[in-house]
Amino acid sequence: MSVSGAEYTRRIKQQINEVDPSEVHQLVTAPNGAANGNGRHNGDSPLVGVAIVDVRETDEYSVGHLPGAKHVPRGYLESRIEGAVPDRSQRVILYCASGNRSALAAHTLEQELGYENVESMTGGITLWKDRGYEVEVPRTFTPEQRERYSRHFLLPEVGIEGQQKLLDAKVLLLGAGGLGSPTALYLAAAGVGTLGIIDNDVVDLSNLQRQVIHTTDRIGTPKVDSAETSIKAINPDVDVVKYKTRLDASNIMEIIDGYDVIVDGVDNFPTRYLLNDATVRLGIPVVSASILGFDGQLSVFKPHDGPCYRCLYPVPPPAELAPSCGANGVLGVLPGTMGLLQATEVIKLVTGAGEPLVGRLLLYEALGATFTELKVRRDPQCEICSKDPSEISDDELGVFPDYEAFCAAAG
Ligand SMILES: [Zn+2]
Secondary structure: OOHHHHHHHHHHHHHHHEOHHHHHHHHOOOOOOOOOOOOOOOOOOOOOEEEEEEEOOOOHHOOOOOOOOOOHHHHHHHHHHHOOOOOOOOEEEEEEOOOOOHHHHHHHHHHOOOEEEEEEOOHEEEEEHHOOOOOOOOOOOOOHHHHHOOOHHOOOOHHHHHHHHHHOEEEEOOOOOHHHHHHHHHHHHHHEEEEEEEEOOOOOOHHOOOOOOOHHHOOOOOHHHOOOOHEEEHOOEEEEEEEEEOOOOOHHHHOOOOEEEEOOOOOOOHHHHHHHHHHHOOOEEEEEEEEEEEEEEEEEEOOOOEHHHHHHHOOOOOHOOEEEEEEEEOOOHHHHHHHHHHHHHHHHHHOOOOOOOOOEEEEEEEOOOOOEEEEOOOOOOOOOOOOOOOOOHHHHOOOOOOHHHHHHHOO
């Protein structure tokens, strides 16, 4: 007969020993260092060595843990506990976030692995912190980083954990142009650890009205090099990966694989379709924006969580509306506005803060200063995202009419 998870945990807790955080706190703060976790008996001290083991996931542990705690994630309990606690007769105290996972782990240690003296700390590290007891935070930030990102640390939605995620994040920018410039600058400032940039162009004088990552003295320089110079000047923490090429069907899978988020600022529809199909196949979210004149559009395409680009635009718009078919006017600050909205969505996706713009299309009209939001639903018949990702073949990536012909039709 099956039982609910909560009921199962409750029954397990009746079969194991639990220990209150106050008792663990005494062990941790004992002057003889009984909780050093090395398992040795401590001379004449009545206290026997205690191993305190954190069974949470790595990202939880790295944010802060009990002083001296060893880390054995519950998923690796069977394979790693012997390395951490070789002596099965030693006292072992397990804890997690709230006391449930550690109760299950304690049961496993006793029943399956033969540990004789196992306890689970009630309430986990949450109750520990509520009592005001000390938490050890791994020193993963340099003093320079602590100062640089101090305003992020002050936001609970970002904090140390979110900043660590940003530093670990790999974000790919399609283009170092109007949208890519502000996005790259602010993501660099925010401490995104790896910024990939794809751009095949060189800096042109006519770019400088809006492409603020470039400078007058870099006219004629490849945009990827110019962008790297500006990014490094802002934040040396950022690793810049340059792709001086054009994204196409022959290189897309190789380039985008391994990135956490892709920022799409390309101005042509064939590349948008190609990017969409490839990212749906690989499960990479895309923060997409486009601009024309005084109008901007923004959405987040998170594969299988929401609609994809083809759900929104099953067929390309009429060629005469395709921005890349010729030079179009654009208000210089408009890509700044839209690019920073993109950067904001990237940070939300990476840190998990807030509600990303999935399944929503945001329209900005600069002259009227209006924002409009439209709901976008997944198309159950969508040629790409209705399929299992493994069934999307190379032949189906970026299927689109011939682009030269497409633009020629615009007259
Ligand atoms: Zn779709």
